[in-house]
Amino acid sequence: MAEQNREDPITGNPLPHREADDTEQIYFQGSPMLRAEIATGWLWILIGLVVIAIPIAWGVLAKAGSGPIWWVYLAGAVIGLIIILVPWIKTKAIAFKITNYRIDVERGIIARRINTMELWHVDDISFDQGFIERVLGVGTIFVYSNDKTTPKLRIHGLPSPRPLFDSLKQRIIAVKRQRGVIKMDVG
Template sequence: MTEPQPPQTRPVAQPPQGSMAQPGSGEVLFEGIAKHSASLGGYLKWTLVTLVAGAIAIFINMMEWGVPGWILGLLWLVGVPGLAWTYLEHTSTKFKITGRRVETEHGVLGKSVDSLELWRVLDVKYTQSVLDRLLGNGRITLISTDQSDPNLDLHGLPNHRALFEKLRDAVQDARQTNRPMELVGNQELDAQGGQTFEQLS
């Protein structure tokens, strides 16, 4: 008489070896604000508004419609609040980039901080438009698995080309060190090698 065989257990997917997060480099690659030329569009818009309002004030004055001078003076200042707000928005947007993550602080009145871990980044791109080349700016785009904001643009940061190369290397190091597993539908995807594991109940 044969002995009863123990029930077979279903295989359970295991994360790849070394998938536990390890402390990455804490080196600060950049900390501060972007160059003001990155907000050139906002500055030009409100400067144009000021010039148009000033031209209207001159026209009204030439027509001698009896409009008080203080009102004409206010027309010259109509774009100043917009210029001031653009400046405050620019200077209140701060970046801190390390070998582990990118932190972005926003807000003139209230404050909010967004953080993107570098091991979540899938690709790092560097682009320059014609205007960027003229102004000495560059755009670094981090394409990540973040659900709320998968593309993070870093525009107008100083030493942008060198920063791009450092970020590219830091992303590779972070992914090699951490080797996290991303959840895709009902599968687990090894973010390092792309191997999938069916989730078993």
């Protein structure tokens, strides 16, 4: 479709830019990266291996016939594997959908809850990426808003987070201008 030359209705001068496009664009959709849980992941793996090893060690150290029976080995193995999977479960229990108008956060494994934060509600955003996160290519964006259900939102484990942060920062300004939102500091 060809862009039409638009004019200011008062002055008759041509307007410098075209009208805002209302199509929603997805900037990011998905769960946090598992590599973002690497620090706590090693701890969960260690705990899981200890839980698996306890019944085995008990059986080895106990006298013949008085050691744990087969179901104790099985229970230790199942519980240990579940503990080892905690970091993966944590990452799959949350999903983000970040668009040019809103941020949706979907939480839960069995039951799901979705919270939506409109970008025009956002007061401020910040970016955090420690040394290990830089090496792993992940980071965290904090969103501060006047949204009643989610005044502070932590979007963690994002791959290549800096370009997303920059896009989000610019889009928040654009959406506020589009809606005519004016920030007033009182005090």
